[in-house]
Amino acid sequence: MAPDNQSPPEAVIFEPDQSLKDKLGPNISFGQIVPPETIHQAEKIIIDSRQVMLNEINIEIARIDRAVSALRPGQYETTALKRIGDCALAIVPKAGMCDYLLAARLAKILHEICEHEDIGKAHINPHTLAIFACLVEGIKTTVEHNITGDGGAIGATILDELSKLTSGHDFS
């Protein structure tokens, strides 16, 4: 075996930058400056924004609804899929912060399907439309009926339905 003449790649390593720590001042930590009570008050800002987030979720749902309704089997719908995927992704954090975990999960699945390479390249087919319809209905139902958390029995039903529709399709 020939000797390895290649020298290892050179690396320049800078010491950790302590300037942020220095800004806090001596003998004081970030944890001391921001105690748990302050974190709790800041969490309240998110809770208080719930209605505004909900309004935006509904706007995104309406956009998705319109875009999905306009999809036609047999057509390439790359632009529409991108739009639906973007709207779905915009729902994820807001739904999550409103404790609509099921809606966030369904929106995430919808986004992933829209981003999936094989879906983007293929014609839209009735099966894909059925999956989209299930996901959109699931998101709408969750928000309309104020189903928080993982959705309990309704959540299980929606996911079961979705699982039947997507069996044999690898969207991972």
Add this chain to the structure above:
Amino acid sequence: MSRVILSPLSKFNVLIVEDDQLMQKLVHDVLDRLGFKHIFRASNGHQAIQQIEAAPIDFIICDWRMPDMDGISLVKQLRDMNAPNCMIPVIMLTGNAEPHHIEIARDVGVTEYLVKPFTVKELHRRINEIIEHPREFVLTENYKGPSRRRRVDPVKASKQERRNGNQPMPVKWTPDGSR
């Protein structure tokens, strides 16, 4: 005459890069409540670069998906800057939660990774990490960014040492902050 005592956090310049106006406002208000007062905002990577060149930013909280220039391109451009600015810590706050996303972010030099929806506690933890446990900055031919190994927390390390009866190993860098 009353005197206003400002939090030491009011000395920090923070930049939020987020195209979703509601999320941008939410992150802003949360940071403000935590005590940060100099908070700059940008809606895409281009605007962020302008802000970074104009003001001494201490750390950045940055979304991934944005029009015109996304968060990954921003971090790439930032790390390639020929100025001390290139080492600014970046917390990526994104809906992209897949392992390959985290790998991409790590490889361009993102400092901390936080998945939306986020909680204030999680954001606080990431900020704490960049302030209290800054890492070495590494420049190689293929990588510019924070060292991918976290420094050993002396308290945790000594506990681990007591449990294992051996020397602590440096904790591997995990972009989501898990250990």
